[in-house]
Amino acid sequence: MTGTLDSEALGTAATATTSLLRFATAGSVDDGKSTLVGRLLHDSKSVLTDQLEAVSRASRERGQEAPDLALLTDGLRAEREQGITIDVAYRYFATPKRRFILADTPGHVQYTRNMVTGASTAELAVVLVDARNGVVEQTRRHAAVAALLRVPHVVLAVNKMDLVDYQESVFAAIADAFSAYATSLGVPEVTAIPISALEGDNVVDASAHMDWYSGPTVLEHLETVQVTHDPTDDAARFPVQYVIRPQTAEHPDYRGYAGQIASGVLRVGDRVTVHPSGQTSTITAIDNLGQAVATAWAPQSVTLRLADDLDISRGDVLAPSEADLVPSQDVTATVCHLHDTPLVPGARVLLKVATRTVKARVEDIPSRLTLADLSQHPAPGQLVANDIGRVVLRTAEPLPLDPYARSRRTGSFLLVDPSDGSTLTAGMAGDAFADADSPVATAADDEGWDF
Amino acid sequence: MTTAVTVPEETDNPFALSHLDALESEAVHIFREVAGEFERPVILFSGGKDSILMLHLALKAFAPAPVPFGLLHVDTGHNFPEVLEYRDRAVASNGLRLHVASVQEYIDAGTLRERPDGTRNPLQTVPLLEAISAGRFDAVFGGGRRDEEKARAKERVFSLRDEFGGWDPRRQRPELWQLYNGRHAPGEHVRVFPLSNWTELDVWQYIAREKIELPAIYYAHEREVFSRSGMWLAPGEWGGPKDGERVERRQVRYRTVGDMSCTGAVDSDADTVEKVIAEIAVSRLTERGATRADDKLSEAAMEDRKREGYF
Numbered sequence: 158m159t160g161t162l163d164s165e166a167l168g169t170a171a172t173a174t175t176s177l178l179r180f181a182t183a184g185s186v187d188d189g190k191s192t193l194v195g196r197l198l199h200d201s202k203s204v205l206t207d208q209l210e211a212v213s214r215a216s217r218e219r220g221q222e223a224p225d226l227a228l229l230t231d232g233l234r235a236e237r238e239q240g241i242t243i244d245v246a247y248r249y250f251a252t253p254k255r256r257f258i259l260a261d262t263p264g265h266v267q268y269t270r271n272m273v274t275g276a277s278t279a280e281l282a283v284v285l286v287d288a289r290n291g292v293v294e295q296t297r298r299h300a301a302v303a304a305l306l307r308v309p310h311v312v313l314a315v316n317k318m319d320l321v322d323y324q325e326s327v328f329a330a331i332a333d334a335f336s337a338y339a340t341s342l343g344v345p346e347v348t349a350i351p352i353s354a355l356e357g358d359n360v361v362d363a364s365a366h367m368d369w370y371s372g373p374t375v376l377e378h379l380e381t382v383q384v385t386h387d388p389t390d391d392a393a394r395f396p397v398q399y400v401i402r403p404q405t406a407e408h409p410d411y412r413g414y415a416g417q418i419a420s421g422v423l424r425v426g427d428r429v430t431v432h433p434s435g436q437t438s439t440i441t442a443i444d445n446l447g448q449a450v451a452t453a454w455a456p457q458s459v460t461l462r463l464a465d466d467l468d469i470s471r472g473d474v475l476a477p478s479e480a481d482l483v484p485s486q487d488v489t490a491t492v493c494h495l496h497d498t499p500l501v502p503g504a505r506v507l508l509k510v511a512t513r514t515v516k517a518r519v520e521d522i523p524s525r526l527t528l529a530d531l532s533q534h535p536a537p538g539q540l541v542a543n544d545i546g547r548v549v550l551r552t553a554e555p556l557p558l559d560p561y562a563r564s565r566r567t568g569s570f571l572l573v574d575p576s577d578g579s580t581l582t583a584g585m586a587g588d589a590f591a592d593a594d595s596p597v598a599t600a601a602d603d604e605g606w607d608f
Numbered sequence: 609m610t611t612a613v614t615v616p617e618e619t620d621n622p623f624a625l626s627h628l629d630a631l632e633s634e635a636v637h638i639f640r641e642v643a644g645e646f647e648r649p650v651i652l653f654s655g656g657k658d659s660i661l662m663l664h665l666a667l668k669a670f671a672p673a674p675v676p677f678g679l680l681h682v683d684t685g686h687n688f689p690e691v692l693e694y695r696d697r698a699v700a701s702n703g704l705r706l707h708v709a710s711v712q713e714y715i716d717a718g719t720l721r722e723r724p725d726g727t728r729n730p731l732q733t734v735p736l737l738e739a740i741s742a743g744r745f746d747a748v749f750g751g752g753r754r755d756e757e758k759a760r761a762k763e764r765v766f767s768l769r770d771e772f773g774g775w776d777p778r779r780q781r782p783e784l785w786q787l788y789n790g791r792h793a794p795g796e797h798v799r800v801f802p803l804s805n806w807t808e809l810d811v812w813q814y815i816a817r818e819k820i821e822l823p824a825i826y827y828a829h830e831r832e833v834f835s836r837s838g839m840w841l842a843p844g845e846w847g848g849p850k851d852g853e854r855v856e857r858r859q860v861r862y863r864t865v866g867d868m869s870c871t872g873a874v875d876s877d878a879d880t881v882e883k884v885i886a887e888i889a890v891s892r893l894t895e896r897g898a899t900r901a902d903d904k905l906s907e908a909a910m911e912d913r914k915r916e917g918y919f
Contacts, residue, residue, distance in 0.1 A: 177627035244762045244780075249755040249807045256627040258805055270782060277784040385624045398640040403673035411672060417637040417786070422623075446636065446668045454623050458636040458669070471644045495782050509787055512644065569785045578768075578791030580781040 175251070178384050181260040181275035181308070183299040184285030189316045193285065193354040193375075194248065194261055200361035201376060203250030245275045254380040265295075269302065269528065269543040273493040273583060276306040277569070280384050283312045283375070284335075288321045288351070291331045294529040297338060301528040304342035304590055305491065305545070307565055310382050311339055312348050314375060319353040323366040343590050348382075350375055388454040392482075393421030394559065394567045395429075395475040396511035401460060413444065413460035414469060419511060419566035420559075421477075422454040423461070431467060432474045432557035433484040438463040455566070472513035474557045474567070484555035488517075490570070491526075491561075491589040492548050494540040496581045500548070500572070501539045506581060508552055510570040516553040517572070523547050526589070540582070548584070560587030628814050632665065635802040637786065638765060639669040642747045642800055643676050645790045649747035649800075650707065650740075653679035653698075655691035656865040657822055658751030658803060661811055663698060664820050665802060666749075678705035680743070682736045684728040685712035686844065686868040694823040709739035726848070727869040737773040740797055747790065749800050755807045765804050771795040808863075809888050816881045828861045828879040839872025863888075 184190035198204045248259040260275030262268065276282055282303040286296050303311050313335045321327045332349035339347045350359055351370055358364035359374045373381065401413040423429075427440045442462040443453050453459045461475070469475075476482050488508070494500050500519060508517040525537035525546040540546045561568030572582035625633070642649050651666060653659045666675045681695060699706045711731050714720040720731050740748055754761050764780050766788045781789050790798050803811070815822065833840040833856065834849040840860055841848050848869070849855055860873035861884070878884040 175627050176624055177630045245782075246761045247754045247805070248761065249805070251807070251809065256807075256810070274782045274784050278786075383621075385621045387621075388623050398637070399644045399670075401670060401673050405673075408672050415640050415669070417633060417640075444671075446632065447671060456630070456633055457625070458633040458640070507791075509789065511787075512641070566785065569787065571784065571787050571789060573789055573791060577793070578789065580789045583782070583784045 175253070175255050176384060177256045177258065178280060178379060178382070179258045179260070179278050180281040180283065180379065181262060181272075181279035182283045182285070183262055183272050183275070183302065184283075184295075188285040188287050189354045190261075190285050193283075193314065193316065193352070193360065194259065196354050196357060196360050197259075197376060198248065198250055200357065201250050201252055245271050252376070252380055257379065267543055269298070269545070270493060270495045270583075272299065272302050273306060273495075276302055276308050277565075277583070279306075279308050281310040281312065281379070281382060282308045283314055285314050285316050286331060286335070288315050288317045288327055288331065292334045292338065296335065297530065298528040300335065300339045300344065301342060301531065304339065304344050305493075305585070307561065308344075309386070310346050310348070311344050312350060312375065312378060313339075314354075315349060315351045316354050318351045318358060318364075318367065319356050323351075323358075323364075325351075325367070325369040328370075348372070348378055350378065388420065388422050391420040391455070391564065392480050392559075393423050393427075393477050394419040394511075394564065395423060395461065396513070396567065397469055397471055397473045397475065398512050399471060400469065411462075412466065413462050414475070415458075415460045416512070417458045418453060418455040420455045420564045422452060423459075424452045428478040429463070429475045430478045430480070430482075431469055432476060432482060433555045434468070434473065436465075436467045436469075437478050438465040438467055440464075472511075474511065474513075476557070482557050482559070484557045486552045486555050488550040488552060488556065488558060488570075488584075488586060490548055490550065490584040490586045492540070492546060492572070492582045492584040494542055494544045494546070494582050496574070496579055497542050498574075498579075498581070499539040499541045500582055505575065507573040507575050508550065508556070508570050508584075509573055510556060510558055511567055513556065514573070515556065516575075517550045519548055519572075520551050521549040523549065547589075548582075550584075558586045561585035562587055628810065628817060631806055631810055632668075632814070634786075634805065635662075635665045636669040638788070638800060638802040639666050639749075641788055642749070642790070643670070646747040646798070648743065648745050649677040649749065650680045650743060650745045651675075651677060651749040652736075652751065653681050653695065653706075654751075654865065655681070655687075655695040655698075655823060656751070657811060657815065657826060658753065660694075660698070660820060660822060661806075661814065662749055662751050662802060663702070664818060667702065674703055678707060680707045680709065680736075680739055680745070680748070682709045682732045682739070683711060684732060684867040684869075685710065685715075686728055688823070688825055688842075688862075688865060688868060690823045690825050691865055707739060707743055709735035711735055725869075727867060729867045729870050732867075733773070740773065741795075745797060746792065747798050747800050749802060751803055752799075752801045753803050753806050753808075753811075754801075763801060763804065765801055766790050767799040767801065768792060769797050769799055773797075775799075809885065812881065812885045812888060816885060823865065825862045825865065827881075827884065828859055828876045830857055831860050831873065832856070833858050833860060833873055840874070841870075841872055842868055844868050 182190055182194060246261045248261055250257050260279060262271045262275035284299045315328050315331050328351040336347045351367055352359040354360055358366055361374060361376045363374055395416050395418055397414045398416040401415050403411050425440050425443055430437050440461055441464050443450050444460040445453055445457060502519050502522055504519040506517050507514050522537060522540060525534045525544055528545055559568040568586045570584045571580055574581050651662055670676060711728050714735055715722055752760055754763060764783050769775055792798055833842055834853040843849055843855055859877055861876040861878060862873050864871055878887045
């Protein structure tokens with residue numbers, strides 16, 4: 158630690174401004190996911206000496222000769238004992254270009270809820286396939302989760318290329334099949350990369366074995382993929398979190414509405430409507446954590462002040478007055494059930510969307526979806542943990558809910574058990590794969606999916 | 609598909625947020641969620657850099673109003689004087705309410721017994737839980753970060769604790785999007801970790817950007833230390849050094865600040881925040897690995913302590 162520091166390191170480390178990418182990986186140990194994650198952490202020099210020593214020590218105690226990089230990511234005792242991953246683990250690493258938050262999720266079908274959790278905040282998803290097996294049922298499930306959660310960027314990592322002699326034709330066939338499938342689900346962008354996580358080909362450094370491939374390595378792609386989309390494309394939404402009223406001698410009349418801008422851009426002078434009350438006013442000031450600004454955008458946390466003294470409280474949503482936002486008590490949504498207690502029609506629940514929590518009732522569960530082939534099962538009667546399905550809800554109060562397809566932030570909600578507070582279900586308002594053409598022939602019933 | 613696409617630099621986008629802006633906005637969002645949904649939150653405040661950062665973010669989140677909750681310090685009695693002084697100054701200058709749970713009082717009363725190794729870190733759990741219960745705190749902010757330790761990598765931002773303060777990894781609620789579920793039964797409480805997604809480097813970069821003052825022991829200084837278990841410990845009333853442990857003067861700084869008996873200093877000449885950042889950027893050890901004896905107890909040391917209600 159006492160080594161001399163060159164001035165370049167000093168300068169860049171202290172002043173570097175980098176962006177943040179949240180991404181998720183889906184795949185099983187068999188696909189080499191842990192090896193890929195371990196290699197990304199290791200080769201980007203994010204695994205520190207004491208962590209590596211701990212892994213080596215644990216590996217030796219279990220009789221393994223080489224350090225098992227999967228132990229870097231399997232944290233809980235139960236997981237180590239059973240050699241499985243049961244939960245979403247968050248990993249942090251950085252390169253000079255970018256900071257990364259990796260949601261590392263298990264791939265098996267009984268862990269769909271973990272994959273959904275990891276994908277919910279991801280801007281990019283890495284789907285792994287084994288080059289020897291190509292696109293299999295699990296791959297289609299992972300693609301469907303990424304599409305359902307509207308992860309903007311999907312990377313297909315075709316792993317174990319060393320075991321198929323680094324053949325371009327093998328890669329191209331898998332990449333084509335996957336891209337066609339993902340595109341049909343409405344995934345806006347697929348990048349396919351041939352890799353060998355074990356050998357290190359195209360993970361951090363370019364492969365010496367695949368000169369037919371001229372694209373980026375996995376890390377290069379993670380470092381350069383564009384993560385900021387233009388917020389001016391989105392309608393502005395401001396869920397009020399908290400009303401700031403100092404009532405001090407210095408600020409006797411200050412009344413600020415604190416919140417994180419969920420989507421779009423807000424400007425001083427904008428005419429806004431308060432939902433669900435329908436009152437209107439004009440933004441007179443925006444405080445960006447101590448700095449007065451004229452413009453603010455998602456996902457900044459700000460405090461707004463308005464021209465009029467209105468009755469606004471936590472849970473209200475401010476939106477531009479010209480927005481087509483119509484609060485409704487009837488919600489149709491695609492959900493992933495998370496809890497071990499099944500969700501049934503008639504269930505009384507709490508629905509939490511943005512900063513608002515209201516009572517709701519499950520009116521109907523019209524269908525359940527099999528992710529692997531997108532086949533539907535009408536009237537399933539219930540949804541059990543890891544099921545994806547369609548639900549119809551009635552809420553006690555009108556909610557200013559956006560279609561999830563338009564806003565991941567104000568179109569997403571949780572169902573909560575009012576008796577013990579458990580999180581039951583994750584919901585996405587509106588249609589599941591709204592942009593896609595019908596990808597597969599299914600025996601759709603009348604209340605089927607709008608592909 | 610196999611051709612590289614030219615992507616414009618992220619910084620060309622006028623709406624791009626730096627990673628520090630993104631982390632700051634997320635943490636402020638978490639503070640405001642808690643203020644909106646809980647009755648009696650409290651910030652665990654040790655005077656260490658992570659708790660100082662939490663206080664800074666809370667001040668920003670509610671300005672120009674004061675922070676709508678107080679601080680809780682679990683005082684092991686083995687404090688660095690510089691840190692206590694910092695704590696008292698922060699409380700006074702921001703008009704905050706400070707609650708103190710004293711490990712020493714428990715030892716004096718005979719409810720807790722001093723350990724043979726003299727470390728008091730594991731003794732903090734009971735005073736912490738009783739202070740939470742006595743103060744009827746329903747949300748307790750902690751400075752824990754997921755990058756610190758494996759058992760923390762799966763920790764939620766809102767972490768539910770039962771009426772005994774226990775943490776059951778299997779009872780933790782899935783956390784999706786930015787929707788935090790803080791519902792709890794009477795007697796239960798929720799630990800809230802607004803710095804979950806920060807790394808040690810982020811913390812220091814943000815401290816530099818915001819010009820946040822820290823206790824001086826975070827920067828290189830000359831100090832009398834002795835070596836134990838590969839760490840430099842400071843002599844003090846807590847019981848070091850023992851026979852055979854030789855005290856020497858070295859240029860050191862602290863990467864973490866906890867109980868004096870188990871928080872080690874590292875050799876360092878980083879006497880400014882910029883030098884500290886550069887030092888961390890090239891360091892090959894995690895901060896806990898370098899400086900915490902308590903985490904070396906076993907592979908699952910942190911997991912076990914968390915289950916019992918530790919921070």
